[in-house]
Amino acid sequence: MPDSASKTQFLAILIDGDNVPASIIEGLLAEVAKLGVASVKRIYGDWTTPNLGQWKQTLLQYSIQPIQQFRYTTGKNATDSAMIIDAMDLLYMGHFSGFCLVSSDSDFTRLAARIRESGCFVYGFGEKKTPRPFVAACDRFIYTEVFAVKTETGLPAKPSPRSSLELRGDTTLLRLVREGIETASDEAGWAPLGAVGQYISRAEGDFDSRNYGYAKLSELVTAIGLFEVDRREAGVYVKDLRKK
Known part of the structure; x- marks a missing residue:
């Protein structure tokens, strides 16, 4: 599987237009730009x-190619089939190190798994309602709710940070952070935050x-209040306060 940290990834973005709102496009492309080309x-x-x-207004602005797929009959999604066929064609070309599948539809679960079997990275993008099987089939899944969508005032709408009490009550979050620290820590209990993040992902x-x-x-770990965060010249390090 391609190492996203070692070289530029050339990505294919495939969007299920019937299942994704146009309002996410700026955030989506900004996120993809962090991952590759x-x-x-x-x-x-x-x-x-x-x-x-709404999508028609953004296609030219962001140079997105629309693929027409007529609905042959009510209740059947021909769009999914067209997207899956194109994904396999692109996969066999061998030009891409990763695919971005943008949908909240579980119909793409097997597609994501098949692409991963071929050694390509799969990034999924969808709403929090996305069925768990599709989320799990991707190497990484990013919920589109995190993208800042402009409000009527023209300013980005940002989610309210969870309180320290709420974060401490999230046993899954605490387990992931502690396991990440345990995996990457030195004899003194300090672990590079980057390595912790890689483990969690x-x-x-x-x-x-x-x-x-x-x-x-780093902001999230600090807000939890159960970990010591040390910002050094070599980077950010974190330690479980229980180890003191």
């Missing part, structure tokens, strides 16, 4: 229907500090 940007849907009207593909209202992992 978007060599392909395609969106799938029936462009003869009015529900894709491998253990839980949908982990994101922004889901808790914090822009960075």
